[in-house]
Amino acid sequence: MTDLALLSSVQTWLYREADLLDYREYDEWLKLLHPDVRYFVPIVRNVPRTATTEFTTEGKDLAWMDEGMTIITKRVNQLKTNIHWAEEPPSRVSHLVTNTWIPECEGEPGSRRVTASSRIFVYQNRIDDEQNFFVGKRKDVLVESEGSWLLLHRTVHLDQSVMLAKALTVFL
Amino acid sequence: MTDLALLSSVQTWLYREADLLDYREYDEWLKLLHPDVRYFVPIVRNVPRTATTEFTTEGKDLAWMDEGMTIITKRVNQLKTNIHWAEEPPSRVSHLVTNTWIPECEGEPGSRRVTASSRIFVYQNRIDDEQNFFVGKRKDVLVESEGSWLLLHRTVHLDQSVMLAKALTVFL
Amino acid sequence: MTDLALLSSVQTWLYREADLLDYREYDEWLKLLHPDVRYFVPIVRNVPRTATTEFTTEGKDLAWMDEGMTIITKRVNQLKTNIHWAEEPPSRVSHLVTNTWIPECEGEPGSRRVTASSRIFVYQNRIDDEQNFFVGKRKDVLVESEGSWLLLHRTVHLDQSVMLAKALTVFL
Amino acid sequence: MDNPTELIVPERGLVSRRIFVEDEIFRKELDRIFTRAWLFVAHEDQIPNNGDYVVSKMGTDAVIVTRDMEGKVHVLLNTCTHRGMKLCRNDMGNARTFSCPYHGWSYSMDGRIVEQPGDLAGVPGFSTYYHGELEKKDWGLVRAPKVHVYKRTVWASWDPQVPTFEDYLGDMRLYLDYALDGRDGSEGNNEMIGGIYKWRVNTNWKFAPENFIGDNYHDISHRSVDLVGIGPSGGRGRRDDEPDAATTIGFPALGHGLIGEPPHYAEPEYRPGWTLDEEAAAYDRRNYDRRVEKFGDQRRVSMTVGTIFPNMSFHGRQPRTIAVFHPISPTQMEMWRIFLVDRDAPESVKEAARNYYMSYSGPGGLTESDDMENWSYATESSKGTVSRSIYFNYEMGLGHAVELEGIEGAVENGVFTEENARIFYNRWNEFMNAESWDDLVPVKKEDAE
């Protein structure tokens, strides 16, 4: 049987996280990240069903994002300069997080480590009629910390090979 | 710890509500509204990140919707005339409600008042190839009433400045 | 009051199912289907609000899909030939399942039969810039079997009259 | 190769890619082909009763196909003549009048109270606001001047000069009959399964009729479904065994063509079909026997698939369907599919057919989805600057057509050939260059003398 409390706690965490991003409370959002966090959004290629080369490799190849706390913090700080033109005036962004379930959970209560599988649809709209749709799969590794969760690792498999947006200035 | 029963009850309420809208059972839907309900969908403007003027003000400025039971009921009644041409033949509409969590809950069981934070993606398709995507943030205030909930206040922050649809004939 | 465990179990089942489809584990996915499964996606027509002819009839009319295990299995087997060109190289697909609640549940624990109401947004992206949005309503009948669920019947009301995709090579 | 300058080079089997991607050519097609040719618009089962209507398309124009109170069928431009509102936004229904949502002009579907269905029947304020000065007769819905109902299918043309439908078809009619007649040869014995597939494909519309006019060569593209096997008797492949005599047959003067069997005078030996379903198998056998009896040693034909110029194709056997390819832009079409069964077939036989058809055709068909991939990426791949400057190759079997005995105006080209596609594009070329029907080879001119 599913651990209802666990599942609910993870889902709520993800929804609160999305709120912080969408309401632009970036400093609060940073607090949800583990110091060793890795944010990984590989490039995907059109290759045969049987190939193993569909995604670029973490820590080795190019990726839309493959970074830790240092760069993530710089992104936030850049937004906070108020002159990061690609986000100034700011985009309107909604993170829709769906399908969250927990394929893996290990460790004792208090120090658990869970893997959460989700889908995301991130909608970005800016200025007059610019709009972008980012849809894909998310796998998050969360570790328990003082009654809540910290994001240790996030993989987003964006369902686009050629990115159909002029820039990626939102966290996926 | 999250109150699982509460959260689930609110989520299920929102999903049933979406069913009533999408399956066009408007009279049933009206029953979910508190007599003092306010439905508020402000206009959003492109302004600097630091500005306080991004959204129009409830009860004062223009809004896509800023109304109570009277107008809401009129909208439903207009649909029921069967000659409201913008919805006749009727659009196909799906309300996808995601990310629901409960940032606030006050009052005693039986007379609680909760704030639910969600994202919505409302898809509208009509005639041959007309389609509209409405995406944004929803904040609902629900009050407990006879074992269920009534909608007292809804704010939808639509992620569009220029509305990219010819008409807003769906409830967001 | 909602049966939290039941709801959560059904939701998780649906999310796992979506994972199997989106990660292309079709053989595993087939195991989630009841031998008597019916997959029904009617055609929808523009007709007056008061008409009863909006959807084509299961087991009688044309439908985007109206089939059982035999054809479903053939679809999977066709994908597995690796030369089903409409899906080779494979599309990138995400099934976003939202709004799941359980309007009906009958039978004793261990042999329950539930109806789950959901919304779906299926995003398909392939090659360079081909992308399709399938949005609609899903009604699933699941039967309990050995501690889990099997899909007995699925109805998808796709919110499109003219299908705005060149082919339907994804399960909705 | 040395570069030709014409769009179509008949003697070399070349067709310029420009006709599949360029906007100017597309607009000329709409003007010179789709306003002149006979176009399929509906099946009578969509409008069985007086007052029934269903919406359809002719080229990029929306039309309403109606059955008036006398039972006669009409084809009307779906746009209010007052200020252009799309008059009928329902797909189908039954009505006595069409009333415009914008200002309330109403048009008749009833042949009795006005001269013609589609006539302007009601104008609010006619005698007051208009001072009775509107010439109502001139402002009925625009009607297709030519409408023809043939064995339950409805056709129309915008051109008053168009030859009769029968002349337009020529002996291609025999093959269309094969699809529209009953499996036992009974005249016009066909019924449409409820519902139509309508879907958008990012392809030039001509890829479809070209394919269905006789492209056996692309069988290889369907190998995945063949491996899986969806035929009505099980096993590999998509169909029951087809007759050995199959070939391609084309009508050079008309632009039509098909894959099927030349005229024959006895039924070929019976090959069991539909064996997955006991009743369907028995029905298949019964029909064979009836054909033997009915046709005796008379001429008969049969066919798998064919195209009636410009944009209607049909399958006569497995599946048994009608397809229409509505142009939307140079690189997009809306494809429609209708499925047929015998009117009087047992329910279980109809059901076996329905299940089989759905697994085969349409956007979700195991066969057809791969065609969509090919057509759309062939279109995509012809858009480039260099790419659009080159020519498609239709050389297969060039010069090997032979006259077909027993069918007027037909050539027989063998199973694998591109003769029929050449015929299609030659006819296309004639339409594009003709100023009017006078310049198009008059169909059955000799008969007219």
Place this chain on the structure above:
Amino acid sequence: MDNPTELIVPERGLVSRRIFVEDEIFRKELDRIFTRAWLFVAHEDQIPNNGDYVVSKMGTDAVIVTRDMEGKVHVLLNTCTHRGMKLCRNDMGNARTFSCPYHGWSYSMDGRIVEQPGDLAGVPGFSTYYHGELEKKDWGLVRAPKVHVYKRTVWASWDPQVPTFEDYLGDMRLYLDYALDGRDGSEGNNEMIGGIYKWRVNTNWKFAPENFIGDNYHDISHRSVDLVGIGPSGGRGRRDDEPDAATTIGFPALGHGLIGEPPHYAEPEYRPGWTLDEEAAAYDRRNYDRRVEKFGDQRRVSMTVGTIFPNMSFHGRQPRTIAVFHPISPTQMEMWRIFLVDRDAPESVKEAARNYYMSYSGPGGLTESDDMENWSYATESSKGTVSRSIYFNYEMGLGHAVELEGIEGAVENGVFTEENARIFYNRWNEFMNAESWDDLVPVKKEDAE
């Protein structure tokens, strides 16, 4: 009917559908109408203070409307003259300069430190990188040479030859005054409710001004909202009772027109309005009394809705609004709506108005949503090959216009007529055929002599 070849056939009341769907005509409109006419660009409440700015549109061009440090209003093309960056990507604000994100050129909004607001005020490296050799005077923002503020509304034209705004309006000004003056007749007593509706509609822009110039005939399309009733006194319908004298009035030489009342010299008998709200009802009554007192037996006019050529319409009564129709493509426009109340009305009266207006207009308005359906499907339905070859009908009341006394250059046409639409399209035709303002009938020529 025999087929005309002109786009506009004034004497027969015909307008070709091509002008609603064809790209070439659309581009000519942009060139010949939108760069010449006076266009509404803003309301002064959007820029109340010195240094305030708000973005707007003129045709397909983005502009910034600014109020300089002297309080003067300017209209500037919203594109950096250096390399074209959209200079101001905010919708509104207050600033002393606009600084370009790309290379930092900055432009003044301040009339004191430079000659003109919009002048190039700062060029990084001017004396070094540019060697002081850039003629800065030539590279200020492109300014609309003609800007006019009229009773809190801001108008502009790109054409230095355009007549004065007053001459352009002619006596249509009296009706505009009715909307812009207070309900008691007090001059320019209007205030804009905060916020603008901006939304995209897949329709040719002309459907909107044509509708608002005098289309009483489409009332029928609003029957659903009429049944429900949203008027400010309750009951069915959308408004309080309007005066009995209502008619349509047009200005043939100018292209403007309206639905409203001819000049009269006494207030018509009072009809209670806004009765759902006690304060609003009292305010309505008070204003009536004040009008009686203020105007005595002088000339006054009143109106419901009208259009100022080409793309601005306004409602003078219920609701009281300004609408602008920005062309995007032949088949898409961006529509804007602004709502007005008396500046000095009690808060509760303003609130009653706001609630009523929102229920009426805009994309979510119970009335206006149905207009959007009609305009967009009338456009859609005019795209087809056959469809675009025919003509819209504007024959209602053709030849029944009569000169209107007391208003210069105006005709009166009765409540239900298409005279005003004809006036609109005739003026459209004149603009399209004119090489310059010299070829356009000079407004108030006689006065100038």
Place this chain on the structure above:
Amino acid sequence: MDNPTELIVPERGLVSRRIFVEDEIFRKELDRIFTRAWLFVAHEDQIPNNGDYVVSKMGTDAVIVTRDMEGKVHVLLNTCTHRGMKLCRNDMGNARTFSCPYHGWSYSMDGRIVEQPGDLAGVPGFSTYYHGELEKKDWGLVRAPKVHVYKRTVWASWDPQVPTFEDYLGDMRLYLDYALDGRDGSEGNNEMIGGIYKWRVNTNWKFAPENFIGDNYHDISHRSVDLVGIGPSGGRGRRDDEPDAATTIGFPALGHGLIGEPPHYAEPEYRPGWTLDEEAAAYDRRNYDRRVEKFGDQRRVSMTVGTIFPNMSFHGRQPRTIAVFHPISPTQMEMWRIFLVDRDAPESVKEAARNYYMSYSGPGGLTESDDMENWSYATESSKGTVSRSIYFNYEMGLGHAVELEGIEGAVENGVFTEENARIFYNRWNEFMNAESWDDLVPVKKEDAE
């Protein structure tokens, strides 16, 4: 200013906005520039082994870059010559033949069994269906007649008349070498990090090469990232300190240009770089020493960024990348980015580079995202009727170019100038007006005599 009529006005530094938004000009660019120029198509690391292939683009045409079984590189139009199917829908892979999904024609990648890779190797039914009558030699894939591999980069041209790649580059080659050679000067010592960024930007493609050819002036637009600091030695800014001698250098006869250092004959004093990573810092120092040793008092150059006409730009230092700008429409491009490191650098050095590059460039790069905003809104903002009628300003440093000694055909223009952009648009103008390469200034004409 008085209004010029030419698109490019070299002597005044003016460029019409029309060339950034108009469809007709765009189509002419495709025809006159992208079918003639040398275009970057791939990096050899994408096809390291015989039989490897990767898809690419030349203008709006899709191509496949292959390495045949002899190791030779070919560039083939990615469209089946039979009926146009996009032959290869994979992005990359290894194969012996390309087999068409539609009818099974197959093409060789193997130089041994056919004359040329891309030749038509297999035609199902060639001797039967085709009666052996297809001239297979004529129906191989369309091959770029000119292909050149230069220090691991692959280039191609459709024009048989195009000058040699070296002549096309001229002395710009020295600067390209700086990017492609190792950090210690070792010849062609570069390796591509796995994966390419490909993304769509709603901008005219020319904004990109214009920017990279020498626009130091837009540094101000990157102030937000400069404040945050992403350089490899920490602190503010985006890079390590660059040499003091930096300037812009352009090749007026060729259309190329760059930001970098003029030829020098000794290494400038060492400035520590990459200090955030110990190994990278050591590697940087080591390379400096090796350069000192290797080049001694020989000529050497260095550079930050530059453009090779028309649509390839590269960064030579920090980051070290190749960018390509594929035109899609007048107002859309697809941008590609490839990143380079030394082949033989230690893993940790490569990793430091990878992390730095990703933070800098691409759609998610902290620097580049702001460029995308500027280019796309500059394009958007040039679409209007008035807006497109005016000119961009490229006057900075007009007339201040001086001949650069030590580099043939080059001018030196100072750090802040628009000379290089002028050079780019002048060359653009020459291509647009030339009927063939004969009309383009022959590259190194003197040498050829």
